[in-house]
Amino acid sequence: MPVFDKNSGNLTGLIIKVDMKILKKIVILLIIVLIGIQFVPTTYNTSNEVLETDFTKIYNAPQNIKNLLKTSCYDCHSNNTNYPWYSKIQPGAWFMENHINEGKEELNFNTFGEYSGRRKKSKLKSIISQIRDDEMPIASYALVHRDAKLSEEDKAMITKWLNNIRENLK
Numbered sequence: 575m576p577v578f579d580k581n582s583g584n585l586t587g588l589i590i591k592v593d594m595k596i597l598k599k600i601v602i603l604l605i606i607v608l609i610g611i612q613f614v615p616t617t618y619n620t621s622n623e624v625l626e627t628d629f630t631k632i633y634n635a636p637q638n639i640k641n642l643l644k645t646s647c648y649d650c651h652s653n654n655t656n657y658p659w660y661s662k663i664q665p666g667a668w669f670m671e672n673h674i675n676e677g678k679e680e681l682n683f684n685t686f687g688e689y690s691g692r693r694k695k696s697k698l699k700s701i702i703s704q705i706r707d708d709e710m711p712i713a714s715y716a717l718v719h720r721d722a723k724l725s726e727e728d729k730a731m732i733t734k735w736l737n738n739i740r741e742n743l744k
């Protein structure tokens with residue numbers, strides 16, 4: 575049980591006396607590492623190409639749906655990520671790179687038109703449930719990208735539109 579010693583200002587029984595020299599060294603080392611990792615090359619996910627196979631194109635999405643998907647999903651599920659300044663700084667860029675690689679592997683809105691009928695159906699189903707259950711956009715991302723978080727109205731509107739497409743898929 576630690577006891578506070580008024581005379582020394584220390585909690586006896588706990589090692590709390592931090593050696594300032596060591597602390598200084600740790601801070602300097604951290605700064606060096608942070609600067610150093612800025613030079614590690616990262617691949618950025620950017621492309622200006624507008625593909626005919628794009629999800630919003632093949633299903634003729636109205637502008638408001640297009641905007642929602644672009645703002646909330648396309649950063650990780652398309653060939654073009656909109657990088658804010660803080661995601662270009664390491665280690666932010668690595669987090670983003672990981673999410674993009676994993677996200678695109680599961681679902682790429684730009685190439686949706688290339689998917690088989692079966693895959694389209696199953697992906698649509700999973701897109702709807704991910705939005706409905708607040709699984710997507712990923713929480714850590716939505717925390718930083720405030721505009722990506724979907725409101726209840728956004729969710730209702732987009733799932734209605736998506737359900738309609740799903741029902742019309744042969």
Ligand code: HEC
Nearest residue numbers: 646647649650673676677680681700701704710711712715
């Ligand atoms: C920060 C990056 C990021 C954003 C933004 C994002 N996703 Fe994802 N998404 C991922 C990652 C990573 C995975 C794969 C791992 C997982 O399921 O958590 C994934 C998986 C999915 C899956 C699962 C695919 C499957 O077949 O099971 C769907 C569907 C999906 N996302 C839809 C969306 C939708 C819709 C949005 C926008 C509302 C969105 N995502 C926004 C990164 C993201």
